[in-house]
Amino acid sequence: MTRTFEVDCCIVGGGPAGMMAGLLFARAGCKTLVLEKHSDFLRDFRGDTVHPSTLEIMQELGLLEEFLKRPHQPLSHLAGIFGGERVEMIDFSLIDATCKFVALMPQWHFLDFISGAAKSLPDFSVEMNAHVTSLIEENGRVVGVHSETADGPMEVRAKLVIGADGRGSTVRDCAGFKVKDIGAPIDVLWFRVPRDLDEDEELLLNAGAGNFVVTIDRGDYYQCAFVIPKGGADAVKKQPLDAFRKAVISTVPFLRGKMDALTDFDDVKLLTVTIDRLERWSRPGLLMIGDSAHAMSPVGGVGINLAIQDAVAAANLLAGPLADGTLKDDDLEKVRKRRLMPVRVTQFMQGQAQNHILKPALAKGNVKPRPPLPLRLMSKLTWLKRRASAFVGLGLRQEHVCSPERHKPTSPKN
Numbered sequence: 001m002t003r004t005f006e007v008d009c010c011i012v013g014g015g016p017a018g019m020m021a022g023l024l025f026a027r028a029g030c031k032t033l034v035l036e037k038h039s040d041f042l043r044d045f046r047g048d049t050v051h052p053s054t055l056e057i058m059q060e061l062g063l064l065e066e067f068l069k070r071p072h073q074p075l076s077h078l079a080g081i082f083g084g085e086r087v088e089m090i091d092f093s094l095i096d097a098t099c100k101f102v103a104l105m106p107q108w109h110f111l112d113f114i115s116g117a118a119k120s121l122p123d124f125s126v127e128m129n130a131h132v133t134s135l136i137e138e139n140g141r142v143v144g145v146h147s148e149t150a151d152g153p154m155e156v157r158a159k160l161v162i163g164a165d166g167r168g169s170t171v172r173d174c175a176g177f178k179v180k181d182i183g184a185p186i187d188v189l190w191f192r193v194p195r196d197l198d199e200d201e202e203l204l205l206n207a208g209a210g211n212f213v214v215t216i217d218r219g220d221y222y223q224c225a226f227v228i229p230k231g232g233a234d235a236v237k238k239q240p241l242d243a244f245r246k247a248v249i250s251t252v253p254f255l256r257g258k259m260d261a262l263t264d265f266d267d268v269k270l271l272t273v274t275i276d277r278l279e280r281w282s283r284p285g286l287l288m289i290g291d292s293a294h295a296m297s298p299v300g301g302v303g304i305n306l307a308i309q310d311a312v313a314a315a316n317l318l319a320g321p322l323a324d325g326t327l328k329d330d331d332l333e334k335v336r337k338r339r340l341m342p343v344r345v346t347q348f349m350q351g352q353a354q355n356h357i358l359k360p361a362l363a364k365g366n367v368k369p370r371p372p373l374p375l376r377l378m379s380k381l382t383w384l385k386r387r388a389s390a391f392v393g394l395g396l397r398q399e400h401v402c403s404p405e406r407h408k409p410t411s412p413k414n
């Protein structure tokens with residue numbers, strides 16, 4: 001039997017964009033239901049970065065203190081080693097923010113915390129194991145979604161549907177939105193190796209002869225990204241594992257001895273890098289946000305940040321009118337207008353870094369790379385480093401929570 005629900009706002013996807021939007025719309029007094037296809041928030045690595053701008057949002061919601069009790073590592077700067085030469089590129093202590101660091105926190109904790117806080121609100125509910133399969137449309141308007149759940153089919157009718165179901169979005173396919181593919185010349189292989197707890201805290205970009213490896217300190221392990229040319233994963237995985245270990249060690253000598261912990265290519269996961277965005281983000285009754293509106297490259301680790309900023313902007317512009325029954329179809333376009341500039345500029349910068357730093361570094365063969373000029377300048381000129389740090393840490397057109405607070409969320413027990 002089909003279960004049916006009627007809400008003000010139905011959000012498809014319980015990632016960073018969907019959970020934050022869920023919390024904010026319910027906080028404003030909109031009856032909100034989030035549908036998430038997984039049974040929990042535990043997944044493969046999808047980025048663990050909670051940026052200063054997101055920490056600012058947590059502060060504005062009164063949740064920061066409890067949030068920072070969750071296990072995390074504060075990351076205050078970012079450096080690169082190019083052919084043995086070190087450049088300091090980002091220093092968050094230079095930016096104007098409550099928290100002058102990125103909190104490296106497993107996404108499970110982040111999403112679990114937000115959903116816990118959202119559940120303290122009377123108008124919020126979340127259905128896990130709910131896979132949205134299609135939209136319900138009437139007279140050219142989106143009025144709800146169909147979903148498969150563990151308890152059978154489910155139909156949700158809503159005044160507003162928000163698609164926040166990530167870069168493989170079902171909602172955007174069903175809605176027939178056109179996707180502009182911006183292109184990415186790289187893919188990334190992710191893996192972990194053990195780390196001694198007394199090593200220095202750092203996030204490093206390591207460029208060696210023909211290789212580029214990012215090492216992220218995650219306490220007792222390093223999360224590593226091995227950058228490869230687009231479509232190159234099969235070639236890497238065809239070689240013996242030892243050749244892969246050696247390629248990593250030649251670029252990151254301090255991983256010598258640790259790479260033996262990698263015993264199988266099954267532990268090396270492929271991230272197909274995509275940069276794209278929708279030409280339209282809305283139709284009557286439907287709005288797209290986060291990666292489903294604009295898939296981000298992992299360069300700069302800013303995808304989560306942008307997804308959260310979209311959610312805040314959407315709530316600022318729409319939650320009040322939705323709650324008091326005055327929302328108009330034209331209002332939905334305001335979210336794209338507000339967020340398009342930061343998305344465009346960030347995607348442009350990601351493209352520049354991919355094409356002018358990563359791609360040449362991979363093509364260099366046996367030539368020892370030098371730090372690219374922009375990075376050398378960033379390391380020497382404090383004003384430039386401050387601007388770059390603010391761009392990464394706060395993004396452009398930083399959003400602040402201005403949506404109504406009909407109910408106050410409380411932090412979940414840690």
Ligand SMILES: Cc1cc2nc3c(=O)[nH]c(=O)nc-3n(C[C@H](O)[C@H](O)[C@H](O)COP(=O)(O)OP(=O)(O)OC[C@H]3O[C@@H](n4cnc5c(N)ncnc54)[C@H](O)[C@@H]3O)c2cc1C
Pocket residue numbers: 012013014015016017018035036037038045046047048049130131132133164165166167168169170171190271289290291292296297298300301302303304305307
């Ligand atoms: C390997 C990897 C590493 C990354 N590293 C970083 C990083 O270090 N820092 C950073 O900021 N960003 C990083 N990113 C990008 C970041 O993960 C995304 O930009 C961000 O998660 C976007 O958030 P979102 O909520 O829009 O989408 P997602 O996080 O993709 O969430 C979408 C949610 O929708 C659910 N869903 C999908 N389809 C359906 C459906 N039909 N029905 C119901 N639910 C559905 C999914 O299960 C998921 O929970 C990385 C991405 C990957 C893949």
